[in-house]
Amino acid sequence: MKLYGYWRSSAAYRVRIALNLKQLPAEQVSVHLVNNGGEQHSDAFHQLNPQHLVPALVDSEDGAEFSLTQSLAIIEYLDEKYPQPSVLPEQIKDKAIVRAMAQSIACEIHPLDNLRVLQYLVKEMGVDENQKMAWYHHWIHLGFSALESQLVQYSGRYCFGDNVTLADICLIPQIYNAKRFNVALDKYPNISRIWDNCHQLSAFINAAPEQQADAS
């Protein structure tokens, strides 16, 4: 398998964690999101993902290569193809709760605070640095406040009980991103605790942006 990603992309970071948890080897191919106007817009990458977003996972079946997009779809693909250790609980209801936590990050926080959106605000709308940071902080606090109260109900050592799930896989890259933008996390004791607990695990440590070959 080949994972097309970028060291600082939260979505690629999620897939790296999942690959590490399952101890699956994948060649890492760097798609630089800033240099050359963004390599994700190249013709070559367009063939892999017409959305011009990382990650894309290239895998093969009966000798034919194919490309998969969207980090959560890629992770569920890996989870179905290589079920051990699973990143979803067994019970249908529990699975829904974990997927919902993951989506509360992937659908409500990350899309608003990622690079292309911040670039649009600055370049197309002419917002200043303060407004940009207020925007970033607004959506992360809204999302983390809601998640924190769900964690009071459901968390154990990790977001859902004592096993690592898709929710942790989404949460850690989002916290990493928040720290980069100087978001104070003291209001979120469960989120902070889960950050610490996940960083006891090599799967998370080795997936961190600074550990990647394309980190600069």
Next chain:
Amino acid sequence: MKLYGYWRSSAAYRVRIALNLKQLPAEQVSVHLVNNGGEQHSDAFHQLNPQHLVPALVDSEDGAEFSLTQSLAIIEYLDEKYPQPSVLPEQIKDKAIVRAMAQSIACEIHPLDNLRVLQYLVKEMGVDENQKMAWYHHWIHLGFSALESQLVQYSGRYCFGDNVTLADICLIPQIYNAKRFNVALDKYPNISRIWDNCHQLSAFINAAPEQQADAS
């Protein structure tokens, strides 16, 4: 089951389609997203979803009620609990492609163009009507252009072959929303065709916003 939704919410609309496809009865409870400062912010609704977003699905197990959030997690829950007819293909790879199409709408278009974000742009950032519409159109065209090229590869009568899937369930509400904001769809022949084909089915027709009791 009780579905807490709102007639114009794209995410609630997705769940209504899934319930209809599976012919599952659910009491519809309206949460008015505009009146009274937004009923999704009430204490009562906070108990069901601390994210203050619709939909929330209340179901029960062994007599105990519980609430599920996030439309895609709810739909996969319904699909696992009531597998016929399934809204996902059988093969792992195909499933990943369908989930990715659904997420390309749910994670890349809808979060940027939904009500609370448009409200933030106007109220907090002071953007004018033209800038707001340019923002809306920008993200929908970006997302639909990418999806259109995936549909060239994968679509049949619907987004993925000839069976209705999660991808159609996400696409139809997003098209409905785009039409409301006067987005021209002529550049997207496959998206337009799938709109027409889905509207041959009562599951989609009956889930439309104007068909809901709280439509105004």
